[in-house]
Amino acid sequence: MTTPLIEIKNLHANIDGQEILRGLDLTINPGEVHSIMGPNGSGKSTLAQVLAGRDAFEVTEGEIIYEGKDLLDMDPDERACEGVFLAFQYPVEIPGVRTTQFLKAAINAVRKHRGEDEIDALDAVKLFREKMKLVDMDESLLKRAVNEGFSGGEKKRHEIFQMAVLEPKLCILDETDSGLDIDALRIVADGVNAMRSKDRSFLLITHYQRLLDYIVPDFVHVLVNGRIVQSGDKGLALELEKKGYSWVEKEPAAATA
Amino acid sequence: MTTATEQTINEFTGKGYKHGFVTEIESDSLPPGLNEDVIRFISEKKKEPDWMLEWRLKAYRDWLEMEMPDWQNVNFHPIDFQKIIYYSAPKKKPQLDSLDEVDPELLRTYEKLGIPLEEQKMLTGVAVDAVFDSVSVATTFKEKLAEAGVIFCPMSEALQKHPDLVKKYIGSVVPTNDNYFAALNSAVFSDGSFVYIPKGVTCPMELSTYFRINAMNTGQFERTLIIAAEGASVSYLEGCTAPMRDENQLHAAVVELVALDDAHIKYSTIQNWYPGDENGKGGIYNFVTKRGDCRGDRSHISWTQVETGSAVTWKYPSCVLKGDDSIGEFYSVALTNNRQQADTGTKMIHIGKNTRSYIVSKGISAGFSDNTYRGQVKVLKNASNARNYTQCDSLLMGDKCGAHTFPYIEVGNSTSQVEHEATTSKIGEDQIFYCTQRGISEEDAVSLIVNGFCKEVLKELPMEFAVEADKLLAISLEGSVG
Ligand SMILES: Nc1ncnc2c1ncn2[C@@H]1O[C@H](COP(=O)(O)OP(=O)(O)O)[C@@H](O)[C@H]1O
Ligand SMILES: [Mg+2]
Numbered sequence: 259m260t261t262p263l264i265e266i267k268n269l270h271a272n273i274d275g276q277e278i279l280r281g282l283d284l285t286i287n288p289g290e291v292h293s294i295m296g297p298n299g300s301g302k303s304t305l306a307q308v309l310a311g312r313d314a315f316e317v318t319e320g321e322i323i324y325e326g327k328d329l330l331d332m333d334p335d336e337r338a339c340e341g342v343f344l345a346f347q348y349p350v351e352i353p354g355v356r357t358t359q360f361l362k363a364a365i366n367a368v369r370k371h372r373g374e375d376e377i378d379a380l381d382a383v384k385l386f387r388e389k390m391k392l393v394d395m396d397e398s399l400l401k402r403a404v405n406e407g408f409s410g411g412e413k414k415r416h417e418i419f420q421m422a423v424l425e426p427k428l429c430i431l432d433e434t435d436s437g438l439d440i441d442a443l444r445i446v447a448d449g450v451n452a453m454r455s456k457d458r459s460f461l462l463i464t465h466y467q468r469l470l471d472y473i474v475p476d477f478v479h480v481l482v483n484g485r486i487v488q489s490g491d492k493g494l495a496l497e498l499e500k501k502g503y504s505w506v507e508k509e510p511a512a513a514t515a
Numbered sequence: 516m517t518t519a520t521e522q523t524i525n526e527f528t529g530k531g532y533k534h535g536f537v538t539e540i541e542s543d544s545l546p547p548g549l550n551e552d553v554i555r556f557i558s559e560k561k562k563e564p565d566w567m568l569e570w571r572l573k574a575y576r577d578w579l580e581m582e583m584p585d586w587q588n589v590n591f592h593p594i595d596f597q598k599i600i601y602y603s604a605p606k607k608k609p610q611l612d613s614l615d616e617v618d619p620e621l622l623r624t625y626e627k628l629g630i631p632l633e634e635q636k637m638l639t640g641v642a643v644d645a646v647f648d649s650v651s652v653a654t655t656f657k658e659k660l661a662e663a664g665v666i667f668c669p670m671s672e673a674l675q676k677h678p679d680l681v682k683k684y685i686g687s688v689v690p691t692n693d694n695y696f697a698a699l700n701s702a703v704f705s706d707g708s709f710v711y712i713p714k715g716v717t718c719p720m721e722l723s724t725y726f727r728i729n730a731m732n733t734g735q736f737e738r739t740l741i742i743a744a745e746g747a748s749v750s751y752l753e754g755c756t757a758p759m760r761d762e763n764q765l766h767a768a769v770v771e772l773v774a775l776d777d778a779h780i781k782y783s784t785i786q787n788w789y790p791g792d793e794n795g796k797g798g799i800y801n802f803v804t805k806r807g808d809c810r811g812d813r814s815h816i817s818w819t820q821v822e823t824g825s826a827v828t829w830k831y832p833s834c835v836l837k838g839d840d841s842i843g844e845f846y847s848v849a850l851t852n853n854r855q856q857a858d859t860g861t862k863m864i865h866i867g868k869n870t871r872s873y874i875v876s877k878g879i880s881a882g883f884s885d886n887t888y889r890g891q892v893k894v895l896k897n898a899s900n901a902r903n904y905t906q907c908d909s910l911l912m913g914d915k916c917g918a919h920t921f922p923y924i925e926v927g928n929s930t931s932q933v934e935h936e937a938t939t940s941k942i943g944e945d946q947i948f949y950c951t952q953r954g955i956s957e958e959d960a961v962s963l964i965v966n967g968f969c970k971e972v973l974k975e976l977p978m979e980f981a982v983e984a985d986k987l988l989a990i991s992l993e994g995s996v997g
Binding site: 310311312314333334335337338339343344346349350352353354355359360363364367368371403404420424 | 943944945946948949950951952953954955956957959960963964966967968969970971
């Protein structure tokens with residue numbers, strides 16, 4: 259039996275005293291691709307942020323075991339260094355900070371955590387070139403300030419590009435597909451598929467099943483009101499598309515497959 | 516190289532300077548207090564010409580008639596001017612045998628700033644290795660400048676060797692009675708730098724970058740005068756990133772810059788005097804008058820400052836744009852933490868035609884500090900087509916600190932254009948999270964974001980100092996998040 263990469267048990271989380279996640283369970287094994295679907299406001303982004311360690315969200319109950327360790331005990335930077343990556347739904351701009359400078363700081367932080375030397379400037383450039391190809395990102399973006407003035411599509415590609423550079427173990431993609439046209443979606447999906455491997459897992463958060471035509475998940479979960487109400491394979495996503503979320507919302511909770 | 520430096524080097528190496536440089540080591544000091552005899556004593560000790568003594572005395576008499584200004588947005592204890600010692604022999608620091616004897620906290624900061632070992636020793640008064648041949652470095656430096664015809668020496672030396680030049684320019688930019696602290700400085704100034712760049716000469720090196728230790732010997736009432744003749748250009752750097760402790764609480768310097776036709780002066784400052792402890796105890800009062808006179812047509816003066824130290828800072832490096840087509844620039848980063856208070860900004864006075872000024876001010880406040888930008892842009896009647904652009908941004912860290920902006924704009928000419936933009940923002944929790952999610956520590960994230968915020972100013976600094984300034988900002992912000 260494989261050891262799970264991450265086990266989320268009975269997770270409850272609040273923001274501003276309001277409970278958003280209300281007893282969520284999810285286990286992801288190495289190499290698996292899971293998709294979380296759900297209506298707006300169901301708590302998808304909250305889950306992503308809690309996993310990444312945003313402290314605005316308060317975990318009131320439950321536990322998260324990541325590679326045998328207590329994830330909730332780690333600071334966000336430590337989680338990142340241990341291989342948790344979040345591609346943000348709304349990447350923020352950091353004026354005046356060049357993208358290359360930012361990325362080098364990130365790579366070197368991760369390397370330092372692993373006890374490795376800093377990357378040398380030439381190797382960094384080589385690495386960036388190679389990974390940019392993966393998502394067909396324009397090289398000029400590297401010279402600009404982080405996300406500043408990037409179009410919606412550029413921001414999303416930039417997230418996946420960073421993911422490729424940092425080579426995490428758990429990749430959480432929060433609605434990376436929204437705001438992408440069909441060509442860009444295909445490119446991003448190809449990039450993600452190229453990164454799939456037996457020891458890298460994905461949690462794809464999406465509102466539409468469209469993305470799942472390109473990145474075929476092993477499991478699909480439906481999140482409603484802060485709880486997973488149904489799980490299945492890719493077929494579940496198709497069914498959801500046909501019947502809409504009102505179909506699962508009416509189902510009794512905890513119909514976990 | 517200034518005598519101050521050579522003197523220090525000599526002290527360190529125990530060698531006399533062999534190129535005929537005479538530095539008298541005075542042995543006596545005056546008791547605290549200020550009166551005309553004290554000024555006579557200072558002038559005499561420095562073997563100044565008679566006119567200089569008269570000049571000092573006039574300044575002193577003006578000062579007696581003046582009152583301490585109170586319009587700044589800062590609070591501090593009253594200063595007792597009779598308790599200050601206005602003349603004392605250069606102090607020799609106790610010589611240490613190795614860095615092991617130095618305060619480890621200080622060394623930790625030097626290390627973070629990336630200051631080389633040998634330089635750390637010089638800064639802390641540890642005997643320097645013979646391998647580090649400072650004397651020969653200083654000599655090469657001096658020879659190179661002399662070849663170019665550049666004069667770069669202590670003010671006291673200039674008064675003896677180039678009295679006519681000093682007489683012609685000193686007080687011509689900042690008159691002795693300009694303000695309370697300028698008058699005091701004129702009366703009692705101890706020393707400072709004198710720079711003269713002759714016609715058409717581009718100074719072959721960044722001035723004052725070699726030995727930061729320079730700055731340590733300049734004293735409490737520093738006086739600097741820089742003249743760039745027609746077509747000359749020079750870049751001067753004052754101060755250093757290493758933290759500077761000093762038992763003198765009041766620092767009241769005067770800096771005058773004169774740019775003739777087509778001349779260019781770039782003056783950069785890094786100010787890191789002791790800011791006091793977290794509760795605001797101790798710390799330097801830094802009350803400085805800095806002014807540049809764009810006297811010639813097409814002249815250009817640019818001020819860049821990174822202010823992170825001092826308990827109370829009060830300074831407005833200014834440009835008087837007299838020459839037609841002259842340009843004045845002011846780039847500033849002022850960072851305050853804990854209980855620090857800074858009231859800083861600039862004045863741009865447009866007198867000539869087609870004059871242009873450009874102001875970029877970045878204020879960062881953390882802890883319980885207060886950070887004020889105060890800027891004046893004045894366009895006189897004949898300054899047709901004058902242009903000013905001011906951008907003034909404040910970044911707040913936490914909610915116990917303050918940021919204030921006071922722009923004063925007076926336009927007396929209808930063909931001129933003055934633009935002012937100001938923003939105030941809080942350091943974004945979402946920006947910090949974005950960085951930490953990529954593995955960057957919270958502390959590094961803050962310094963990355965602050966560095967980005969200050970980018971437009973930091974890029975104006977000489978290269979080697981830009982890197983240090985970046986680290987300095989990070990160190991100054993330590994403990995301000997989390
Ligand atoms: N910062 C916040 N402050 C207050 N409420 C929030 C915040 N972020 C999210 N919420 C609320 O939490 C609920 C879940 O939001 P979210 O996790 O973003 O949903 P989804 O990503 O599934 O659309 C929503 O009702 C939303 O309004
Ligand atoms: Mg969302």
